[in-house]
Amino acid sequence: MSNAELKRANRKTAIKLVLATTTMFFFGYALIPLYDVFCEVTGLNGKTGRLSSQEVSQMSPDESRLVDVEFVASVGADLPWEFYPLVAKISVVPGAETQVDFMVVNNAQYAVTGNAVPSVAPNEAAKYFSKTECFCFTKQSLKAGESRKMPVRFVVDPDIPRGVSLLTLGYTFFEALDTAGLHPTEHTYIN
Amino acid sequence: MSEAAAHDDHHDVQSTGLMRWLTTTNHKDIGTLYLLFSLTMFFIGGSMAMVIRLELFQPGLQFVDPQFYNSMTTMHALIMIFGAVMPAWTGFANWMIPMMIGAPDMALPRLNNWSFWILPFAFLMLLSTLFMPGGAPAGGWTMYPPLVLQTGDAFPYLIFAIHFMGASSIAGAINIIATVFNMRAPGMTLMKLPLFVWTWIITAFLLIASIPVLAGAVTMLLTDKFFGTAFFSAAGGGDPVMFQHIFWFFGHPEVYILILPAFGIVSAIIPTFARKPLFGYSSMVYATGAIAFLSFIVWAHHMFTVGMPLAGELFFMYTTVLIAVPTGVKIFNWVATMWRGSMTFETPMLFALAFVVLFTIGGFSGLMLGVTPVDFQYHDTYFVVAHFHYVLVTGAVFALMAGAYFWLPKWTGHMYNETLGKWHFWLSTISVNVLFFPQHFLGLAGMPRRIPDYAVQFSDFNMVSSIGGFVYGASQILFVVVVVKCVRGGEKATDEVWEGAQGLEWTLPSPPPFHSFTEAPDPSSITGGNR
Numbered sequence: 001m002s003n004a005e006l007k008r009a010n011r012k013t014a015i016k017l018v019l020a021t022t023t024m025f026f027f028g029y030a031l032i033p034l035y036d037v038f039c040e041v042t043g044l045n046g047k048t049g050r051l052s053s054q055e056v057s058q059m060s061p062d063e064s065r066l067v068d069v070e071f072v073a074s075v076g077a078d079l080p081w082e083f084y085p086l087v088a089k090i091s092v093v094p095g096a097e098t099q100v101d102f103m104v105v106n107n108a109q110y111a112v113t114g115n116a117v118p119s120v121a122p123n124e125a126a127k128y129f130s131k132t133e134c135f136c137f138t139k140q141s142l143k144a145g146e147s148r149k150m151p152v153r154f155v156v157d158p159d160i161p162r163g164v165s166l167l168t169l170g171y172t173f174f175e176a177l178d179t180a181g182l183h184p185t186e187h188t189y190i191n
Numbered sequence: 192m193s194e195a196a197a198h199d200d201h202h203d204v205q206s207t208g209l210m211r212w213l214t215t216t217n218h219k220d221i222g223t224l225y226l227l228f229s230l231t232m233f234f235i236g237g238s239m240a241m242v243i244r245l246e247l248f249q250p251g252l253q254f255v256d257p258q259f260y261n262s263m264t265t266m267h268a269l270i271m272i273f274g275a276v277m278p279a280w281t282g283f284a285n286w287m288i289p290m291m292i293g294a295p296d297m298a299l300p301r302l303n304n305w306s307f308w309i310l311p312f313a314f315l316m317l318l319s320t321l322f323m324p325g326g327a328p329a330g331g332w333t334m335y336p337p338l339v340l341q342t343g344d345a346f347p348y349l350i351f352a353i354h355f356m357g358a359s360s361i362a363g364a365i366n367i368i369a370t371v372f373n374m375r376a377p378g379m380t381l382m383k384l385p386l387f388v389w390t391w392i393i394t395a396f397l398l399i400a401s402i403p404v405l406a407g408a409v410t411m412l413l414t415d416k417f418f419g420t421a422f423f424s425a426a427g428g429g430d431p432v433m434f435q436h437i438f439w440f441f442g443h444p445e446v447y448i449l450i451l452p453a454f455g456i457v458s459a460i461i462p463t464f465a466r467k468p469l470f471g472y473s474s475m476v477y478a479t480g481a482i483a484f485l486s487f488i489v490w491a492h493h494m495f496t497v498g499m500p501l502a503g504e505l506f507f508m509y510t511t512v513l514i515a516v517p518t519g520v521k522i523f524n525w526v527a528t529m530w531r532g533s534m535t536f537e538t539p540m541l542f543a544l545a546f547v548v549l550f551t552i553g554g555f556s557g558l559m560l561g562v563t564p565v566d567f568q569y570h571d572t573y574f575v576v577a578h579f580h581y582v583l584v585t586g587a588v589f590a591l592m593a594g595a596y597f598w599l600p601k602w603t604g605h606m607y608n609e610t611l612g613k614w615h616f617w618l619s620t621i622s623v624n625v626l627f628f629p630q631h632f633l634g635l636a637g638m639p640r641r642i643p644d645y646a647v648q649f650s651d652f653n654m655v656s657s658i659g660g661f662v663y664g665a666s667q668i669l670f671v672v673v674v675v676k677c678v679r680g681g682e683k684a685t686d687e688v689w690e691g692a693q694g695l696e697w698t699l700p701s702p703p704p705f706h707s708f709t710e711a712p713d714p715s716s717i718t719g720g721n722r
Contacts, residue, residue, distance in 0.1 A: 006373060010298040013369040021361055021403050028407025031437050032422060035430075042500075076426055117425055123500060174426030 042127065049130035051155065053097070056132055061095030062158040068092075068166045069156070073102060076174040080108040081142070083173050086149075095158040097132060102150045104173070106142035113141040113176040121168045128157035129167060139176050213308070216300030217705060218285045223602075224307050225282030226595075230671070232274030232314065233588075237664055239267040244626075244660035246643050247653050260643035261329035266317070268332035272449065273356040274314050276587050280452040281306075281363040283594055284391050286602065288367060290696035290703060291385045293376025293712045298369035306362030313355030320345035331641060333438060334409065336423040336431050340416050350413045357402040364395035376695075378714030382473065385694055389476050390455030393483045394448050400487070401444035408437040432497050439490035447486045449583060451479060453550075453590030454521060457543045459694070460597050461525050464540035465532030466691040471524040478517035485514045495566045504563045511561035515554065522551055537689075538612035542593030545620050546586060553581030556631065571641075574634025580627045585620075592619070592670065599674065600688045604702040605681035611673045618666035625659030 040049070069092055071085035082105040092098045106112055116136040120126040131137075135150035142148060156167065206214055215221060242263050246254050255263070285303065289296055297303050320327040325343010328334075334349075342349065371384070371392050384392075411422040412434070421427020423434045454475075462469045469475065491499060491507040499507075525547050534540070556578040560566050569575060592615075599607050629652040634640075638649045645653065684701040695712055696703075 006298075009373040010369045013372055014299060014302070014365055017365040017368060017399055020399050021365075024400050024403035025407050028404035028437055028440075029411075031404075031440065032433060035433055035436060115426060115428070117428065123498070172425065176426075 040127075049127065050134075050137075051130040051132055053132050053153075056097050056130075056155045059095040059155065059158060061093050063093055065094065065162075066091040067094055067156050067160065067164065069098075069154075070166065070168045071100060071102070072168060072170040074170070074172045076172055079114060079173055079175045080112065081106055081114060081173055083171070092156055094156045094160055097153055097155045099133075099151050099153045102135065102152065102171070103147065104140070104142065104150060105147040106145060109144045111141060111143045113139050114173045115139055115176050116171045116173050119170045119172075121170070122164070125160060125164045125167050128160035128164075129169070130155055130157065136171060140173075214304070216296075216304050218289050218297045218300070218303065218707075219602075219703070219705070221297075221303050221307050222282045222284075222286030225278045225285060225310075228307070228310060229275050229279035229282060230674075232270050232278070234667070235318070236267050236270035236275055237667065239263045239270070240660065241664050243267065244657040247645070248657040249654065250645050250647050250650050252644055255643070257643045258326055258329055261331075261641060262321070262327035264641050265328045265330065265332050266321070269317060269328075269353075270314070271583075272332070272445070273353075273360075274310075274317075276449050276583070276591070277356075277360055278310060279591050280391070280394070280449075281360065281367075283387075283452065283456070283591075283598075284363070284367050287598065287696060288370055288388055288391065289374070290699060290707045291388050291694060292371060292374065292379050293695050293708045293717070294370060294374035295706045295709045297366050298374055299366045302362050303366050306359045306366065309355050309359045313352045313359065316348050316355070317352040320348050323348070333435075333442070334412065335438075336412060336415065336434050339412065346416060347413065350409045353409050354406055357406045360398050361402050364398040367391055367395045368399075376708065376711040376714070376717065378717045382476070383717060385455070386458035386469070386472070386475055386479075387452065387455030390451040390458075390479050393479050394451045397444045397448050397451070397483055397486065401441045401448070404437060405441035405445075408434060408441065411437075432494075435494045435497060436491070439493045440487075442493060443490045444483075444486045446579075446582070447482060449587050450550075451482070453546065453587050454479065456590045456594040456597070457525060457546050460539050460543040460593055461528050461547075462693070463597075463689050463691045464537060464543075465529045465534050467528055467532040468693075469524065470527035470530075471520070474520055475524055478520040481517040482514060485510060485517075489514065492561055492563075492566070495563050496570045508561060508563045512558060515558055518554055522547065522554075535690075537596075538607075538609060538616055539593045539597035541613070541616045541620075542589050542596065545616070546589045546593060549581055549585030549589065549620075549624075553578055553583075553586055556581065569634060571639055572634035573630045573638045573640055576640050577627050577630035577634060580630070584627070585623055589619075592616075595670075595674070597689075598696075599677050600684035601696060601699075601701050601703065603678050603681075604684055604700075605677050606684050606688075607673050607677040607681065611669060611676070615666060615669040615673060618669065619663060622659045622662035622666060626656055626663050627659070629653075629656045629659075 068089060070089045071087065073083045073085050075081050075083050082103075084103055086101045086103055090098065090100065104114075116134075118131075118134070118136050120129045131152060131154045133151060133153040135152065140148070140150070152169075154169070212220065212224060215224075242255060243260070246252075246260055285297065288294075323344040325345060328339070328342050328345050328349045330339035330342060340346070371388060375384075411420065414420040415422055415424055415429075421429040423429050423431045425431065458469055458475060489507055489511045491503060492511045495504060495507070536544075556574065560569055560575065560578055596607060596612055633649055633652050633656075636649065638645050686700055687697045688701060689697075695708075695717065698712065698716060699707060
């Protein structure tokens, strides 16, 4: 190989490898949506589905059995809210749409926006649990001292394995990242 | 080819003094810089380990506060992995690969200079965090959020230091691949490459595939902390466990980046001192490739306890345990190479033999950790600490020592002091086992890692371990003495240096000329890695 040829060959190898490096950098970022898709398809990580009411109406409810659903609500650190379900536990017919209500109260003397993050346990059952309406689909803004009743409509898929008779739906409210830190750092509570 | 010709017909003008080292594009100079840098980091990281062992000498809090203790464990790991072992391998590659494949220099000499010189800045940045408000990073070298996001002013320095280290090792990897692909002497076919070159090529591809993923992960941490993204924050719909997945997608190939070149060095040393060709050359190449492939599909065995479905735990357990097969092939080949060989036990061979035995112990404890149900007991205990120190200290570091003793006469032109070398070996080997072996028992008994205090029933083993640690640390000063003495003088080394040595690097004078092979070596002198 002549000197010029060698230089060209080295340059070509280097360019290819730089491209490979760049690709792998973006692959790191691509892992995030890939994991999300993976979790949604498999229902791992407690990721729940979302259905329209029409899709639910096409399900044939399995009247022969009942599944218990428990509700848990918690609030992330630094969010001056009270948050609780109005019923702790109900029995539902798989395939039939059900509505329950959660209550949230803003105890701060200023408006706060929050995000509710859902999770279903056990993991294996998460993919059989779908919501048609939920306060977790959008951010919730509460004025100082405001309280709000928030509905969740959900359906348990009739295909849910017979072994699962109890599901737990949990929500955690976090302060929305874009407003966090904008209000006074020392929270002053009304009560 | 004469030494004079090599100097005359080349365009480089050698600067002198400091400028020579700042501007050098010569593979031997850069190799030396890498190795000296690595040795410095080995002692800085080592002194942090001494602080850790001092604090753990007795139960209770004696010398340092817990925050500082945690920053010591974090910094010790980052410095040893990215500052000591990885640059040392690049240093060996720079020195040896052109000489082993019959090339005059590395393919991209300017890139080579640059890839070394960003390292001191990266580590200056990392070490400067020790003096910052909030202290040095203390959330563990794995940088799990949300804990790592609580790091003080040090946080952005940590992230950018890692970016720099990554850029340096990727540049080094690109250079090595280009050199081996394009600059082999005629007759040096791929299946004749010495195994050190083979293992480095595979390491280089691992670097290119995994380091950018780490760069992405730490960039996400940076934007999560300062720019309002929520990759790992549940509040914004992200997931902290996601970081662990991305980190270990890098992290597991990384452990093979640290150990594959060690396999290459041991595969060069054992045949030399057993005076027999390496047993199973091609199976060694394929086993290395298999290990590299498997390293990309086992990452979640580092996080069995995060709450994975059974299918995931089984998959990662089976693939993890499968790695024992190609690794077993290697151990078998080394033992078979020694079988009925005419063995002598000079210092490089002693270190290589200790490597085979002690690395295998580390491999066995790795198998135990790879089994999901028992990992639930061992996770985050001292058993894990014992495991990875057996594979990284008595594995990677012992192979580095073996390689250094093996090639020091070639590099300096002088034989090192064999008596001092043997003292260094025996002191190191005995003390390193006193240091790490009791940690297995501590871990099995339930002592958690990364905590500056412990329950009193762990006192005796911790004291034994600390004594081993101090002796091991002090013994390494002997190595510096050996190197300095060897550079300054000693018995003149022959070209071949070792009686049983095979390979192109031993056909060059000791020390070799500034440019290794400006004319390709005679193809008939290329007998290949398997001879």
